[in-house]
Amino acid sequence: MTKSEAIELENKIDKDLTDLLRMECNISLSLTNRVKVSMEDSNYLCFDKDLHTIDYLHFNGKYDNLIGIVWELRNYFALNRFDIKNLIWSYEHIRELN
Numbered sequence: 639m640t641k642s643e644a645i646e647l648e649n650k651i652d653k654d655l656t657d658l659l660r661m662e663c664n665i666s667l668s669l670t671n672r673v674k675v676s677m678e679d680s681n682y683l684c685f686d687k688d689l690h691t692i693d694y695l696h697f698n699g700k701y702d703n704l705i706g707i708v709w710e711l712r713n714y715f716a717l718n719r720f721d722i723k724n725l726i727w728s729y730e731h732i733r734e735l736n
Contacts, residue, residue, distance in 0.1 A: 644728035
């Protein structure tokens with residue numbers, strides 16, 4: 639994988655998540671080495687690398703909305719596991735990318 643492919647993959651996943659949740663979203667790797675999904679209004683969810691367990695979160699909103707978001711993200715991660723794992727690999731091996 640090259641740096642440009644990794645950036646392209648990250649942009650694709652960001653767009654998919656934005657379309658799925660109908661709010662601006664970005665995926666990244668947090669400083670604690672967790673998959674972080676940042677959303678509007680400074681909300682975020684950090685998932686363990688199993689892409690199912692939420693390690694920590696910051697959410698200003700209704701609990702019902704949070705449950706729906708978590709459900710949608712888990713489904714997306716399950717359906718796109720290969721892409722997410724490749725993106726995580728690219729974050730962890732950024733220096734090796736050309």
